[in-house]
Amino acid sequence: MILLILSLLSLFVNQGYVYAGDIKGKVLIQGGKGVKDAVVYIDEVPGGKFSPPGEPAVMDQRNLRFIPHVLPILVGTTVYFLNNDNVLHNVFSPDVCPGELDLGTWFKGDVKKYTFTKPCIVTILCNVHPEMEAYIVVLKTPYFAVTDRGGNFTIKDIPPGEYTLKVWHEKLKGKDIKVKVPEKGSVYINLILSR
Template identity: 30%
Template sequence: MGIKQGFVAGVAVLVVSAALYAGPSGGTISGKVTYEGTPAKQKPIDMSKEPSCAQQHATPITTETVVTGPNNALENVVVYISAGAPDDSTAPGQPAKFTQKGCQYLPHVLAFEVNQTLEIANDDQTSHNIHPLPKVNREWNKSQPPGTPPISEKYDKPEFIPVKCNIHPWMHGNFAVLKNSHYAVSQGEGSFTLPNLPPGKYTITAWHESYGDQSQEVTITGSETKTVNFVFKAKPY
């Protein structure tokens, strides 16, 4: 074997092992989340008590308990593998970022993993207090005056946690603390994609803060893409 062949073989081994590591052989689940019926009307928020926030919004923002897109798309739905995938043994190194800006939580729904660092920043000129209301995790309630460093926290159990700011009662958000990295939050079109799933039988769950959750069973055999759609029933009140 010449040097050239040896080089090629080496590269091939590298490529194959890299491929095995990344699991490109895995399948993908993608789909769309929609609603049927009439969702609750989202009301404009009067922030007049906090002028420094109010003036950041040319038109008042509305409540965000049901955020919809075109074609009945439903946003802010957390789609995740609730059973069938192993729990991640180590949390991702990069922090999940949650920002308070204009007296609003960005993003409204933040999904991250168990033991992953959650980094909360205050971009406003006013104090906020971040008060997540967990049932199984440890509860805390911290104020963040303007100009103070970001708050770092972690959760060690999976849970959907409502988050509120007591100082600005309209500010509500959600943390989705999940066991593995296979999750997505539906965006503008209501669409989501869960790539790189090794073959296996999965329970895939979609969770919405107002409409609860739904699950479906999906089996991935190879590198195919399977489509799963969720339809939530919307109520006007």
């Protein structure tokens, strides 16, 4: 009986009857290949006020890389910067919009914190390892997602309405798209990026 209920539930979920207002889709380059690490987001929700999450976001440094490479957050979110390598790492940004961002240099195990208070695309660098690079995308709404290896994304639980859907990628450009989020179910959007 429980199995029957579960399978019925999953049927409804698959058909989008349970969770309302999702945007699903793919970010592609011309020719159809999926693009990973693109941020797809709703730029503005008229009248929307969003509190930053109580839990911090995390950016790790491991095997001489920032993980994740691209981290979208809601404005006001605090990010914990970790070091899980046996070498010194640093975190700084050459960009103006996050404010003076240089967390110094620290060893494995320490955690440095920074709160991002303005919408901004923040380039994150390490002055010990010039090849290390990451991006923190500070957004005005919590309705965002990063694409996976196949270019897939899902933005969940959006209040129904008409919005402008935007896409950011470190190298590629895409056009804004008008999207209508339904009261129930999902709307499917493919975004094509170009150089």
